[in-house]
Amino acid sequence: xxxxxELKQKWFDFFQKKGFKKIQGYSIIPENDTGVLFxxxxxxxxxxxxxxxxxxxxxxxxDIQRCFRTSDIDEVGDNSHLTCFEMLGCWTLGECDKxxxxxxxxxxxxxxxxIDKSKVAVSVFAGDxxxxxxxxxxxxxxxxxxxxxxxLPKENNWWSISGxxxxxxxxxxxxxxKDKPKCSKICSPxxxxxxxxEFWNDVFMEFIVNxxxxxxxxxxQPNIDTGMGLERTLMxxxxxxxxxxxxxxxxxxxxxKTNSQTVNERASRIIVDHIRATTFIxxxxxxxxPSNVGQGYILRRLxxxxxxxxxxxxxDEDVFAKLVDLYVDEYKEYYPVLNEKRQFIKEELFKEIQxxxxxxxxxxxxxxxxxxxxxxxxxxxxxNGEKVELSLSGKAAFRLYDxxxxxxxxxxxxxxxxxxxxDEEGFKEEFKHHQEISRTATVGTFKGGLADDSYQTIKxxxxxxxxxxxxxxxxxxINQKGSNLTPExxxxxxxxxxxxxxxxxxxxxxxxNDVIKKDIPVVMKEMSLEEAKNSGAVGVFExxxxxxxxxxxxxxxxxxxxxxxxxxxxxxxxxxxxIKEESSSAGVRRIKAIxx
Numbered sequence: 001x002x003x004x005x006e007l008k009q010k011w012f013d014f015f016q017k018k019g020f021k022k023i024q025g026y027s028i029i030p031e032n033d034t035g036v037l038f039x040x041x042x043x044x045x046x047x048x049x050x051x052x053x054x055x056x057x058x059x060x061x062x063d064i065q066r067c068f069r070t071s072d073i074d075e076v077g078d079n080s081h082l083t084c085f086e087m088l089g090c091w092t093l094g095e096c097d098k099x100x101x102x103x104x105x106x107x108x109x110x111x112x113x114x115i116d117k118s119k120v121a122v123s124v125f126a127g128d129x130x131x132x133x134x135x136x137x138x139x140x141x142x143x144x145x146x147x148x149x150x151x152l153p154k155e156n157n158w159w160s161i162s163g164x165x166x167x168x169x170x171x172x173x174x175x176x177x178k179d180k181p182k183c184s185k186i187c188s189p190x191x192x193x194x195x196x197x198e199f200w201n202d203v204f205m206e207f208i209v210n211x212x213x214x215x216x217x218x219x220x221q222p223n224i225d226t227g228m229g230l231e232r233t234l235m236x237x238x239x240x241x242x243x244x245x246x247x248x249x250x251x252x253x254x255x256x257k258t259n260s261q262t263v264n265e266r267a268s269r270i271i272v273d274h275i276r277a278t279t280f281i282x283x284x285x286x287x288x289x290p291s292n293v294g295q296g297y298i299l300r301r302l303x304x305x306x307x308x309x310x311x312x313x314x315x316d317e318d319v320f321a322k323l324v325d326l327y328v329d330e331y332k333e334y335y336p337v338l339n340e341k342r343q344f345i346k347e348e349l350f351k352e353i354q355x356x357x358x359x360x361x362x363x364x365x366x367x368x369x370x371x372x373x374x375x376x377x378x379x380x381x382x383x384n385g386e387k388v389e390l391s392l393s394g395k396a397a398f399r400l401y402d403x404x405x406x407x408x409x410x411x412x413x414x415x416x417x418x419x420x421x422x423d424e425e426g427f428k429e430e431f432k433h434h435q436e437i438s439r440t441a442t443v444g445t446f447k448g449g450l451a452d453d454s455y456q457t458i459k460x461x462x463x464x465x466x467x468x469x470x471x472x473x474x475x476x477x478i479n480q481k482g483s484n485l486t487p488e489x490x491x492x493x494x495x496x497x498x499x500x501x502x503x504x505x506x507x508x509x510x511x512x513n514d515v516i517k518k519d520i521p522v523v524m525k526e527m528s529l530e531e532a533k534n535s536g537a538v539g540v541f542e543x544x545x546x547x548x549x550x551x552x553x554x555x556x557x558x559x560x561x562x563x564x565x566x567x568x569x570x571x572x573x574x575x576x577x578x579i580k581e582e583s584s585s586a587g588v589r590r591i592k593a594i595x596x
Contacts, residue, residue, distance in 0.1 A: 001238050002113070002234065002237055002238060003234075003247055004086075004230060004231075004234060004246060004247045004248075005333075007088075007113075007230060007233065007234060008064060008088070008230070008334070010108075010112045010113070011062070011064070011088045011108075011228075012062065012064075014107075014108055014112055015062040015090050015104075016062065018060075018104060019060055020060040020061060020062040020090050021057040021058055021060060021061050021062070022061075022062055022063065023057055023061050023062070023063045024063065025042075025063050025064050025065040025066055025334075025335075026039060026045035026065060027039065027045075027284055027285050027286055028066045028067070028068055028084075028280055028281060028284050029281075029284055029285075029286040029288055029295060029482060030044060030045065031045070031482075031483070037070065037294055037295050037298060038067070038068035038069070038070065038281075038295065038298070039065065039066065039067055039068065040067055040068065040069050041065075041067060041087060041089075041227060042063065042065040042067070042087040042088075042089030042225070042227055043089065043091070043203075043225045043227070044067075044161075045065070046091065046225075047161070047166060047167070048563065049091075049093055050091075050093065050167045050205060050221070050223050050225070051167065051208075051221065052094075052220060052221045053563075053564075053565075055093060056526065056548040056549060056550070057548070059092060059093040059094050059095065060090075060091070060092055060093075061090065061091050061093070062089070062090040062091075063089055063090075064086055064087070064088055064089075064230070064334065065086065065087045065089060066084070066086060066280055066335070067084070067085055067086070067087050068083055068084045068277060068280070068281070069083060070083070070298055073301070073302075073409075074409075074413075076269065076270050076273045076274070077265075077266035077267075077269045077270050077273075078242075079235075079241060079242035079243065079244075080197075080232060080235065080242065080243055082231060082243060082273050083273055083274065083277045083302070084273065084276055084277035084280050084281075085229055085230065085231050085232075086229075086230040086231070087227050087228070087229060087230065088227070088228040088229075088230055088233075089225065089226055089227050089228070090226050091223060091224065091225050091226070092223060092224045093221070093223050094221045094222070094223065095222070095223070095224070096204050096205070096206055096222035096223060096224055097224075098134075098136045098137050098140060098172075098202075098204055098224075099136065099140045101202050101204075101224050101226070102137060102140040102141060102144065102172065102202065103140070103144070105174065105200060105202055105226070106141075106144040106146075109174065109199075109200065113233075113237050114237070115176065115237060117144070117145050117146060118147070119176055119177050120146055120148075120174060120175065120176060120177065121146070121148035121149075121150065121174075121175045121177050121189055121196055122141050122146055122148070122149055122150070122172055122173065122174050122175065122189075123149075123150040123151070123152045123156060123157050123172065123173045123175070123188070123189045123190070124137040124138045124141070124149065124150070124151055124152070124157060124170070124172045125137075125151070125152070125154070125157040125158060125170030125171070125172075126151040126152055126153050126154075126157070127151075128153070128154055130207075130215050130216050131158075131169075131170060131206075131207065131216065133151065134151075134157075134170045134172070134204075137170070137172045137204075138151065141172070148177070150188050150189055150190075152188065152189065152190050156173075156189070156190045157170060157171055157172070157173065158170055158171065159171045159201070159203040159205075159225075160209065165209050165210070165211060165212050166208065166209065167205045167207070167208050167219060167223070168205065168207050168208065168209055168216055169203060169204045169205045169206040169207050169216075169219075169222075170203075170204050170206070171201055171202060171203040171204065172201070172202050172204075173189065173198050173200070173201045173202075174198065174199055174200040174201070175189045175196040175197060175198050175199070176196070176197045176199055176236045176237075177195065177196060178194060178195050178196070178197060180193075180194065180195050181195075182195060183195065197232075197235075197236055198232070199228065199229070199232060199233045199236045199237075200226070200227070200228045200233070201226065201227050201228070202224060202225075202226050203224065203225040203226070203227070204222070204224055205219060205222060205223040205224065205225060206218065206219055206222045207219055231243040231246055231249070234246045234247075244269055244272065247330070248276075248326060248327065248330040248331075249272060249276075251326060251330075252272040252275075252276070252323055252326055252327070253268055253269065253272050255319065255322060255323065255326065256268040256271055256272060256313070256315070256319065256323075259315055259316065259319050260313035260314060260315050261313065261314040262312065262313050262314055264309075264312060264313060267309040267312055267313055268309075268313065270305065270306070270309050271306045271309050271310060271313075271315075271323075272323070274302040274303070274305060274306045275302075275306055275320060275323045275324065275327070275349075276323075276327050277302055278299060278302050278303055278306070278345075278349060279323075279324050279327040279328065279338065279345055280327075280335075280338075281295070281298075281299050281302075282299070282341070282344065282345040282348050282349065283328070283335070283337060283338040283341045283342075283344075283345050284337070285337055286481050286482055287341070287344070287481060287495075287588075288481075288482075288585065289348050289585045289586045289587070289588070290303060290348070290351075290352045290585070290586075291584070291585035291586070293584075296584075296585045297407075300352060300407065301407045301409060301410070303349060303352045303353065303356070304352070304356045304406070304407055304410060305407075305409075305410055305413075306320070307353055307356050307357065307360065308360070308410060308414075311360065317350070317353060317357075320349060320350070320353065321346055321349075321350075324342070324345050324346055324349065325342070328342050328345070348586075351586075359404040360404070362404055363400055363404030363406050366399070366400060366404060367400060367406075367411070367414060370392060370396045371392075371415075371418060371420065374388075374390060374391070374392070374420070375390075378390065389421065390418075390419055390420045390421065391420060391421045391422065391423060392411070392415050392420055392421070392422045392423065393423050393426055394422075394423040394424070394425065394426020394427035394428070394429060394430050395426065395430055397411045397412075397422050397423070397424075397426070397427040397430075398427050398430035398431060401427075401431075408422075408424070408427055412424075456487035456488075456595075457485050457486065457487050458565050458566060458567060459567055459572060459573050459574075459595055460485045460486075460487075460489070460490040460595065461485055461564075461565070461566060462522060462554075462566045462567045462570065462572075462573060463490055463512065463573055463576055463593065463595060464480075464483055464485070464490055464492055465552065465554060465558045465560055465562070465566070466511075466512045466515050466516070466554065466557065466558060466570070466573075466576070467490075467492055467508065467512055467576075467591065467593065468480055468492070468494070468538070468558070468560070469511070469515075469554075469557050469558040470507070470508035470509075470511035470512050471494055471496075471508055472538075473507070473508075473511060474504055474507065474508065475496070477495070478494050478495060478496060479494065479495055479538075480492065480493070480494055481493040481494055481495055481584070481588050482584075488594070489579075489592060489593065489594045490592070490593050490594075491590060491591070491592050492590065492591045492592075492593070493584045493588050493589070493590050494588065494589060494590075494591070495587055495588055495589075496587075496588070496589040497587060499581070499583070499589070500581050500589060505578055505581055508578070509576060509577065509578050512576040513575060513576050515554065515555075515557050515570050516570045516571060516573045516574070516575070516576060517571070518555070518570065518571075519569050519570055519571030520554050520555040520557065520569065520570045521554075521555075521568065521569050522552060522553075522554050522566045522567060522568060522569065522570065523552070523553045523554075524550055524551070524552050524553075524564065524566070525550070525551050525553070526548050526549070526550055526551075527548065527549065527551060528548060528549070529548075529549050529561075532549050532551050532561050535551065535559065536559055537551045537559045537560055537561050538558075538559065538560045538561070539560065539561030549561045550562060550563060550564055552564065552566055554570060573595055574595045574596055575595065575596040576593060576594075576595060576596075577593060577594050577595075577596055578591055578592070578593045579592050579593060579594055580592040
C-alpha cells in the first residue's frame with residue numbers, strides 16, 4: 001500500500017530528477033479573486049505565468065496545491081467526491097511537447113506507482129471545428145504500449161478555466177480499468193458505470209479564449225499543465241473502494257464512528273470532508289472567517305452543514321476540536337501555517353458552532369412545523385380533488401435563513417430528505433427585500449483580477465501597495481487579507497478591530513495621494529526569500545514563492561514581496577479616492593477605492 005506521504009515524496013523526487021524545480025503551493029484563497037472564490041486547481045494561481053510572465057524558478061516547475069471546489073459540495077458522501085483535496089501538478093511553460101510529457105506520465109505511473117499498463121486506458125481529443133484531432137497524443141500512447149486509446153469529444157477532453165475564458169486546450173486523461181465488464185458496446189472512459197476511474201490528466205494549453213463565447217485562438221506561449229488528485233490516485237493504486245479509506249480521512253472517519261451513537265456513513269463522511277476543508281480555509285495565510293458573503297459564506301455553509309449532521313449522529317461538540325487536531329498534525333509538515341493557526345482555527349470554528357447551535361433547535365422545530373402544515377394542506381386539498389405539490393415557499397425558506405441562520409442550501413437538503421422541493425425564486429425575492437447580499441458570490445466569479453494585466457488594473461495593483469503602506473502608518477500590525485482588482489476600482493481587505501473613523505480614512509487617502517504626487521519610481525529586484533525578509537519586505541503571501549522572489553520598492557514608502565506587475569512611477573496613478581469602508585468579516589475591514 002502507498003501512503004499519501006509516500007506518494008508526495010515519489011512525485012517530487014521523480015520530477016526533480018527530470019529537471020523540474022519544486023515550488024511551494026499557493027494560498028487556497030486566490031490572490032485578487034481572479035475568477036473564482038477558491039483555488040480550484042493547481043494551475044489556477046499560475047495563470048500569469050501561463051500567459052507569458054517569467055516564473056522565478058524557470059519554465060519547469062512542480063508542486064502540491066490545496067484546492068477547494070464548491071461544485072462538489074452536494075456530491076460529498078459518495079466514494080470519490082471531496083470539496084477539499086490536494087493536487088499534484090507539474091508544468092512546462094512555453095513548451096508543449098506532447099510526446100515528452102506522455103512519456104514522463106507513463107514512466108511515473110508504471111515504474112513509480114507500479115500500475116500495470118494493461119490496466120490503463122486513455123482518452124484524447126477527437127477534434128472539432130476549432131482544433132484538430134489529437135493524433136500526436138494518441139500515437140504517443142500507442143508507442144508506450146497502451147491498448148485502449150479513445151478519441152472523445154470536447155466535453156470530455158478539452159480543458160478550460162471556469163467560465164471558459166483564458167488558456168485552454170485539448171487534454172489526455174488516464175484511467176484505471178476496473179475488473180468489471182463493459183456496461184454496453186459503447187462503454188468508454190466517458191461512461192459513468194464505474195469501469196473506468198480517472199487518476200491523471202495532461203492538459204496541452206495551445207489555445208486561449210479572450211472573451212466568453214469567442215472561438216479559441218492559438219496561444220502565444222503554449223504550455224503543459226498536469227494534474228493528479230492525491231486522494232483519488234491513492235484510492236486507485238491501493239485498490240480502495242472510496243477515498244475515505246485513505247490515511248487521515250480513515251482516521252477521521254473512525255473518530256466520528258467511535259463517538260457517534262448512530263450509524264450513518266454518508267453523514268459521517270460529510271463531516272470528515274467539511275471539517276478538513278474548514279481547517280484548510282480557516283488555517284490559510286489569508287485567514288478567511290465565516291460570514292454572509294463570498295468565501296465566508298461557503299465556510300459558514302460547511303460548518304453549519306457539519307453541525308446539522310453531527311446532531312443527527314448525536315455527536316458532542318468536542319469531536320470537532322479532535323478533528324482539527326488530527327488534520328493539523330497530519331498536514332503541518334507540508335503546510336506549517338496550519339500549526340501556527342491551530343488555536344485560531346478552533347476559536348473561529350467554535351464561534352460559528354455556538355452561533356448556529358443557539359438557533360438550530362428552534363430552526364428544526366420551525367422546519368418540522370412548516371412541513372406538517374404543508375402535509376395537512378395537501379391532505380385536505382386532495383379530498384376536494386385538488387393537487388398540491390410538496391414544496392416549501394420562498395418565504396418559509398427565508399425565515400429559516402434570517403431568523404434561525406439556516407443557509408438556503410441546508411434547508412433545500414433537509415426538504416429533499418423528506419421528499420419536498422423549495423421555491424428558490426421565491427427565496428431570492430425575499431432575500432432582495434431584506435438584505436443586500438449577493439448570492440451569486442457563493443458560486444462566484446468576479447471581473448478581471450491581475451490575470452488580465454490591463455494597464456488600468458496594473459495601476460490599481462500599485463495603488464494597493466500604497467494603500468497598505470498608508471494603513472500600516474495607522475497600525476503597523478495591519479496586513480492584507482485579500483483584494484479584488486478590476487479596471488474600474490480596487491477592493492482591499494485588511495485586519496482591523498473596528499470601523500475606521502472619518503479622520504483615519506482621510507489620513508490614508510491623503511497619504512496615498514501625497515506619494516502619487518511625488519512621482520516615485522517603482523523598482524523591482526529579484527532576490528532570495530531570506531534576503532527579502534532581511535530587507536524588511538512585507539510578504540503576507542510569501543509561501544507561494546520559490547527560492548527567488550520579486551520585491552517591489554516605492555521609495556521609503558513601501559517594500560513588498562509581490563509577483564507584479566506594476567506601473568513605473570506613482571505619478572501614473574492619478575487621484576486616489578476611497579469611496580467606501582465597511583466590514584468584510586469578523587476582525588476584517590474592506591476598503592473600496594477608485595483612481596480618478
